[in-house]
Amino acid sequence: xxxxxxxxxxxxxxxRFQRRMWVVERVGWxxxxxxxxxxxxxxxxxxxxxRGTAAGNGLSIEYERFERATRLSAFAFHFAPGAxxxxxxxNRGFQKNYQISRIEPEPTRSQAEPDGxxxxxxxxxxxxxxxxxxxxxxxxxxxxxARSDRAPPLSFSTMIYP
Amino acid sequence: xxxxxxxxxVFFVLWGIIRISGRRTLGEMTAFDFVLxxxxxxxxxxxxxxxxxxxxxxxxxxxxxxxxxxxxxxxxLKWPFMRRVLNATPTILVDNGHLLVNRMxxxxxxxxxxxxxxxxxxxxxxxxxxxxxxxxxxxxxSIVPAIQQGTAKAARRA
Numbered sequence: 001x002x003x004x005x006x007x008x009x010x011x012x013x014x015x016r017f018q019r020r021m022w023v024v025e026r027v028g029w030x031x032x033x034x035x036x037x038x039x040x041x042x043x044x045x046x047x048x049x050x051r052g053t054a055a056g057n058g059l060s061i062e063y064e065r066f067e068r069a070t071r072l073s074a075f076a077f078h079f080a081p082g083a084x085x086x087x088x089x090x091n092r093g094f095q096k097n098y099q100i101s102r103i104e105p106e107p108t109r110s111q112a113e114p115d116g117x118x119x120x121x122x123x124x125x126x127x128x129x130x131x132x133x134x135x136x137x138x139x140x141x142x143x144x145x146a147r148s149d150r151a152p153p154l155s156f157s158t159m160i161y162p
Numbered sequence: 163x164x165x166x167x168x169x170x171x172v173f174f175v176l177w178g179i180i181r182i183s184g185r186r187t188l189g190e191m192t193a194f195d196f197v198l199x200x201x202x203x204x205x206x207x208x209x210x211x212x213x214x215x216x217x218x219x220x221x222x223x224x225x226x227x228x229x230x231x232x233x234x235x236x237x238x239l240k241w242p243f244m245r246r247v248l249n250a251t252p253t254i255l256v257d258n259g260h261l262l263v264n265r266m267x268x269x270x271x272x273x274x275x276x277x278x279x280x281x282x283x284x285x286x287x288x289x290x291x292x293x294x295x296x297x298x299x300x301x302x303x304s305i306v307p308a309i310q311q312g313t314a315k316a317a318r319r320a
Binding site: 001003004007010011013014015017018019021022024025028029032070 | 178179182183184212213246250251252253254257262263264265268269294296306
């Protein structure tokens, strides 16, 4: 008798189903392995695929392209040399989807604006960096725009996984 | 609302992962399997509760999990096909004393596993004392002993 034929005694077997299930299992292991490998690359946040940068108009930004809900991540804003008081404007997309937990250094002033909010920092004339730590809140792709003082805005997108 | 949805998603994703991990994981739990299940429990628990430690949230989650469990058991009763999908199907590993090697390889089991079950369940020592070994849907191996010459005589004398 064929080894993979269904036997009916002492239990009724469904070998066709069982063999299909063994194949599904193996495909499933492949998928789990793939998830782990993609996780290592940073597709699900924190890794080289996730490192995002945007630069221009006197400002350069480092951010996490892929983010996970509730996770804390850093946004670094580097200001080009200029005035000693610099204002960073962030849009509502940022305000709605990130909960700021800490700003280094502390801004000297923060203000609500029609399309978001602004933070004013005291910086040396040769420029400097500001790091903003925030927890992701929303889900999905979020469009964020940031601008330094009156310069045109820089925009970038982040993907927040649930 | 999102508590219920999270519970449903986590329930089915976990079910799927445990289902494709194969039955070996469920039946005889090794020390390593035990640790694995502790970690799975610990890492999903926080994802479901999030930062909401309220009684309402706990109640919502428990209600959702229990109703899903009841729902699946009803599907299972009504349609035999669903029973196979949800809980697997029994597979014979030893048929009339004949070892079905290819099936065992696919189920990631060896003769050692069968002998271990035979010792534990019936105090059997050798493969030729086993008539049937069945990998049950639950993941356990059950054994039907062969009636030995000596035992049969003893049974007649008694």
